[in-house]
Amino acid sequence: MERLRLYALGVVVACIPARLPAAAPTKLAILLSGRLMTSVGESLVGVGIIAWEVGVIRPARAGKALALIGTAIYVSLAVGGPLWLTLMHQAGLPGRRAPAAGSRFSASS
Structure with missing residues (x-):
């Protein structure tokens, strides 16, 4: 539980x-100190x-x-980014998606 507390504290410090x-x-x-705490907490x-x-x-x-753990981490990274940008867009917050190589979307969309 201490590991998770260090992770949460790092997130709070990074937001200050x-x-x-x-x-x-x-x-x-x-x-940087908040990011360091977050990195150590996440690793632990x-x-x-x-x-x-x-x-x-x-x-x-x-x-x-x-x-199984590696697959879960990869899937969370692959799904989490686009999902977060979609939520930001629906909330009216700024955020841009970088077009994938060979994508039919242009950089201006």
Whole structure:
């Protein structure tokens, strides 16, 4: 649980510079420290998830457990970005999609 708290604290710290009336270098330092905490927390959460899953499935099937986790991470990254941009667009917030190579959409759409 401590790992998840570190991750959440990093997210909160990384959001502080958006509302802080301070000089740019100060905001950057706070943002980088928040991102560092988020990265460490995320890594520890990932290690915890892998250890838990290998413990549940047993070491003989550890390869399947790691493949399942890798697939879940890849799918969440592939679906999460476009979903977030769609939600931002529906809320009226700015955000742009980069056209995929060979896409029928132009950069102006």
